[in-house]
Amino acid sequence: MFKTILSKEIQNYINANLQSDLHALLLKKSPFPEVSMQEIVQQIKGKQVAQKKFPFLLKEGIIFPPQLSLEQSSSEKTAMYKSGILKGEKIVDLTSGFGIDAYYISKNFQHTFLVEQNTDLLEIVAHNWSVLDKKADFINQKLEDFLARNKEHFDWAYVDPARRDTHKNKVFLLEDLSPNIIEIQEKLLSIADKAAIKLSPLIDLKYLVSVLPQISGIDIIAVKNDVKEILVFLSRQSSESINCRCINLESAESDFNFQFGDEENAYSEFSEPEKFIYIPNNTLLKAGVFNLISEKFNIKKLHPNTHIYTSDQQIENFPGRIIEMEGIDGKQIRKKEPYNIISKNYPLKPEEIKKKYGIKDGGNKYLIFTQSLKGKIILKSV
Ligand SMILES: C[S@@+](CC[C@H](N)C(=O)[O-])C[C@H]1O[C@@H](n2cnc3c(N)ncnc32)[C@H](O)[C@@H]1O
Structure with missing residues (x-):
């Protein structure tokens, strides 16, 4: 059924236009009477996205869906x-x-069932999976x-709800997602032993725990320190504790595990900056484990609202950056020198700081503008 768009001539045209300006291309007439320019551009866009996001699909015979x-x-x-x-x-x-998700997740299962309400999209997936020589039951429902009708029993149910409302604005409450996770959570655990739900990094973890009684774990997943998703696990057996993992993919740094609620009983020690400065990964900041970091790694926090830590002796396996730094006066900053500027709990944004001190961006040295218990401070890497 995708024979026309997969014909050699059209595929050659698509491959020859991978770098073209797609807006300009859309204004042109399709050189092939049997396909529209919109259909051609959809395939070019798909290949462009695949190069970065899912290169395993850069194969002959693969069809790409619309942008959404x-x-x-x-x-x-x-x-x-x-x-x-x-x-x-x-x-x-x-x-x-x-x-x-299904393509990779299915690797460790004998039998995969894919449910999707969008008929055209599921047809594309079924076609691609046959090109990739992968089997599944494709259910258009x-x-x-x-x-409501299923009679199978599954080890796992996976849900990655659509995170856009009809106005195409991003939404972050479970009730606003499609499907509504609050409504289907019990049903999920009636057909499967366990469920995994992918959610936006903007969702609040305490809120999740309050509305999902069967929650057994939370993974906060980043790629190169950019938090991409929250993965929530539900289990039929009620769990006494909720295991939380802060995962930073494509990084050599250690992961950080804790039990939900540990933060409530943790205390920070405070100190003015010492020799080493620690900036936790974004997954830990998302988890909000600010006191736990101080307690578990035995490092001191600079200020209740500054999530930067310090110690005299360098510690091992810290899930974040460690920089050797010294406190300086603003007057000691030399104009035009390149620095990476970090502003945390400081009244000026990096752009404003750059302007004020005439600093260039870049290099491998850091300047941190922040606050300790004594007030505003500037730290420079040594
Ligand atoms: C965020 S996407 C899933 C992306 C997928 N995990 C992947 O990696 O490619 C969500 C999909 O769920 C489908 N969907 C949303 N609500 C649904 C429902 N009630 N029944 C079936 N499918 C639904 C949407 O059509 C959309 O294709």
Whole structure:
């Protein structure tokens, strides 16, 4: 059924235009009477996105869906991470989408079921999976109908809800997602032993724990310190504790694990800057484990609202950056010298600081503008 767009001439045209300006291309007439320029541009856009997000699909015969489905897909990197966790005999991905998560997650299962309400999208996925020589049951249904009628039992159910409302604005409450996780959570655990739900990094963890009674774990997943997703695990057996993991993919730094609630009983020690300065990874900042960091690593915090830590002796396996620094006076900053500027709990933004001190961006030295208990301070790497 995708024979026309996959014909040699059209594919050659698509490949020859991978670097073209797509807006300009859309204004042109299609050189092929049997396909529109819009359809051609959709394939070019798909290949462009695939180069960065899912290079495994840069293969002959693959069809790409419209932009919204490309945007909604997980990246190959985060999908691969999930495939290391979800294992068993049968899995159902209830929101298949373009099937990137499903493709990787299914590697550790004998039988994969993909549910998707969008008929055209599921047809594309079924076609691509046959090109990739991968098998699954493709079910074109609303997942609520599937859940109501299903007789199978699964080891895992996976859900990656659509995070856009009808106005295409991003939304971050579980009730606003499609599907509504609050409504289907019980049903999920009636068809599967465990469920994994992918959520936006902007969702609040305490809120999640308050609305999902069967929650057993939370993974905060970043790629190169950019937090990409929150993965929530539900388990039929009620868990006494909720294991939380801060994962930074493509980084040599250690992960950080804790139990939800540990932060409530942790205390920070405070100090003026010592020889080493510690900046935790964004996954830990997202987790809000500010006191736990001080307590677990035995390092001191600069200020209750400054999530920067310090110690005299360098510690091992810190999940974040460690920089040897000294306190300086603003007058000691030399104009035009290149620095990476970090502003945390400081009234000026990096751009304003650059202007004020005439500093250039870059190099491998750091300037941190922040506050300790004594007030505003500037730190320079030595
Ligand atoms: C965020 S995308 C999933 C992306 C996918 N995990 C991937 O990596 O490619 C969500 C998908 O769920 C589908 N969806 C949303 N609500 C649904 C429902 N009630 N029933 C079935 N599918 C639904 C949407 O059509 C969309 O394709």
